[in-house]
Amino acid sequence: MTGRDVHVLSAASALPGPPVDNVTLARRFGMDPLWEQWVEAFIGTRSRHLALDLESGKITSSLADLAEEAGRRALDAAGLTGRDVDAVVLGTATPDRLMPATVNIVADRLGIDGVRSFQLQSGCSGAVQALDVARQILLSGDARTVLVLGGDVIARFYDVGADLRKAAPAELVNYVLFGDAAGAAVLSTEPAPGSARVRGLFTRLVGRGREPGAVLEWFGPADRDSTRPAASEDYKAIEEHVPVMAQEVLAELLDGLGWRPEDVDVLLPPQLSGRMTKLISQRLGLPSAVDVSVVDDSGNCGNAIVFLQLERALAGPVGAGTRAVGISIESSKWIKAGFALEGNG
Incomplete structure (x- = not known):
């Protein structure tokens, strides 16, 4: 169907726990204090949020937890509920399990049922791929509102007992580059204020x-x-x-x-x-x-x-x-x- 526009009505996010700065990372993994200065100078990332307790190594938030929170916030911001959603799409590189798909767990928690659901396995661009799938659904004329989700819990791949002083650069960089979060956007064929x-x-x-x-x-x-x-x-x-x-x-x-x-x-x-x-x-x-x-x-x-x-x-x-x-x-x-x-x- 042609002649239709797609609009982003709202977007929201969910971050686990307080920010973890480079000093905290350096202290936890026994790195030289100069390492923290190197991270800020050459990487430029000051802090990140982790769905992991650095002391115990236990996961504190799942991807489903974060995606549910972000999805609920996005729907609230658009003045909608799960009952208004015609399809839901999730992009992630780190689903909680191979099965059931994390997207379906999140949909269940948000009261979304009887609709199409898709989970895309991809790195960072999976967010845009998910937006693309949602857009195509809306352009087909078969839906009016799609909830799009994206997120990753990368801290689950951390080894909190690792001696990073011996880690190869290809492994070490992951500890400073990445954080955990989920986000959501509501796409619709109908515009709204602020969309x-x-x-x-x-x-x-x-x-x-x-x-x-x-x-x-x-x-x-x-x-x-x-x-x-x-x-x-x-x-x-x-x-x-x-x-x-x-x-x-x-x-x-x-x-x-x-x-x-x-x-x-x-x-x-x-x-x-x-x-x-x-x-x-x-x-x-x-x-x-x-x-x-x-x-x-x-x-x-x-x-x-x-x-x-x-x-x-x-x-x-x-x-x-x-x-x-x-x-x-x-x-x-x-x-x-x-x-x-x-x-x-």
Whole structure:
């Protein structure tokens, strides 16, 4: 069905526990105090929220817990309940279990039933992939309101007993880059005060022939004693490829909409680390754009990060007629994703 618009009515987030700063991490893992200064200078992330008690190693919040909280807040902000939802989509790299799907646990808790549900397994760009699926459902004419969720609990891969002084860089970087969170957005074919129209959106796999930039293992009984690290990150490859991909996403969005760089009022840049995000924003060269960035204080919280940015953007710089561009790059097998919004009057 053509001639329909899709609108983001609201966005919300849920963060577990108080922020954990670099001093706390350094103290917990026996790192030299200078390590904390190195993290701030070269990574740029000051703090993150963890769904984990660092002392005991116990998980304090599941992905379902956080996604339920974020989803409820987003629905409340839109003046809706679970009964108003026609479909629900979740993007995550870290579902609570292989089965049942976390999206269905969250739907049950929110009183959503008798609708389509989808769970997408992906890295950071899974948030935009989930928005894409929701948009296609709405454009089909078969639904009026879709709840979109995204989040990750990466701290479950932490080994709180690890001696990080002996860890390889590919493993060490995960302890400082990432945080835990969930986010949600309500998409609808009907605009509302404070909403934004989706002007463009795409995701594209570009990983043919490229080695993965990030790996999360899922160990079972047969291989749980493997010596492979549960999580690893090729940060050099990410530093090399992500800025270039971000420029490509921006160019494609602007070309598709006929926008010039100076037409963009708000930028939601990739949220990899505080330092890299700033460098990418500068490289994109949008002269009038206000950055909406949260990674300095939340860490890279995977599939939640876009929703944290949307929540802040809708509450602040995205107003009537404002044009916003969001960019998300997934490094595990290299996916480019982006979206463009325009504030409703």
